[in-house]
Amino acid sequence: GNSVTQMEGPVTLSEEAFLTINCTYTATGYPSLFWYVQYPGEGLQLLLKATKADDKGSNKGFEATYRKETTSFHLEKGSVQVSDSAVYFCALSDRNDYKLSFGAGTTVTVRA
Amino acid sequence: NAGVTQTPKFQVLKTGQSMTLQCAQDMNHEYMSWYRQDPGMGLRLIHYSVGAGITDQGEVPNGYNVSRSTTEDFPLRLLSAAPSQTSVYFCASSADRAQPQHFGDGTRLSIL
Numbered sequence: 001g002n003s004v005t006q007m008e009g010p011v012t013l014s015e016e017a018f019l020t021i022n023c024t025y026t027a028t029g030y031p032s033l034f035w036y037v038q039y040p041g042e043g044l045q046l047l048l049k050a051t052k053a054d055d056k057g058s059n060k061g062f063e064a065t066y067r068k069e070t071t072s073f074h075l076e077k078g079s080v081q082v083s084d085s086a087v088y089f090c091a092l093s094d095r096n097d098y099k100l101s102f103g104a105g106t107t108v109t110v111r112a
Numbered sequence: 113n114a115g116v117t118q119t120p121k122f123q124v125l126k127t128g129q130s131m132t133l134q135c136a137q138d139m140n141h142e143y144m145s146w147y148r149q150d151p152g153m154g155l156r157l158i159h160y161s162v163g164a165g166i167t168d169q170g171e172v173p174n175g176y177n178v179s180r181s182t183t184e185d186f187p188l189r190l191l192s193a194a195p196s197q198t199s200v201y202f203c204a205s206s207a208d209r210a211q212p213q214h215f216g217d218g219t220r221l222s223i224l
Contacts, residue, residue, distance in 0.1 A: 004154075032210065034212060036215075042217060042218075043116075043202055043215040043216050043217040043218050044155075044202065044204075044215040045215070046212045046213075046214075049212055051210070089154060089155070093209065093210075095209070095210070097209065099145075099157055099160065099170065100145075100155075100157065100204075100213060102147075102154035102155040102156075103154050104152055104153060104154045105152075105154050
């Protein structure tokens, strides 16, 4: 079956530091890949997505590249802000059905 | 600009009580789903629907029922609440299986 493994947290950074959250997946076929973000007390919001190999998703300074050869979709941001403090979820969607498979989530805290 | 609306936001139940969590979307999305979020486990799919009148089980369906009589609404029923069902519940919808899912703000449910 499909599964997503992401870097365990929590991660604590200083403002303007570089952030990387690792995500690897197992899937049959060619899934779509997503990063969702959950701010405190809120639901999940789509941060970025990639639907095929070598696609790069980007939004709000975050980037992730769909790497089929390493089955990875690592999230990066070059200079984080306090407002980036949240829980980040990597997820995949199987093209053959509707189901989203989520990683366990990584809590990121950015200190001023 | 409502999107996906979940009610209630918070609920406390006693073991054995029944309850319905409401979910409504105003985007005319065919696909809707329910997830539960537990610490360290990410989101797990409970039930999903690919259109009015069609529902199917997800990863953790036991103890929950759903129905989809209209495109807009997808209620989740707990027939006899158990402490193991204490969790945060999220409803999501999307236009089709290739599109990202839109999430509601969640219902925090405690079973005593």
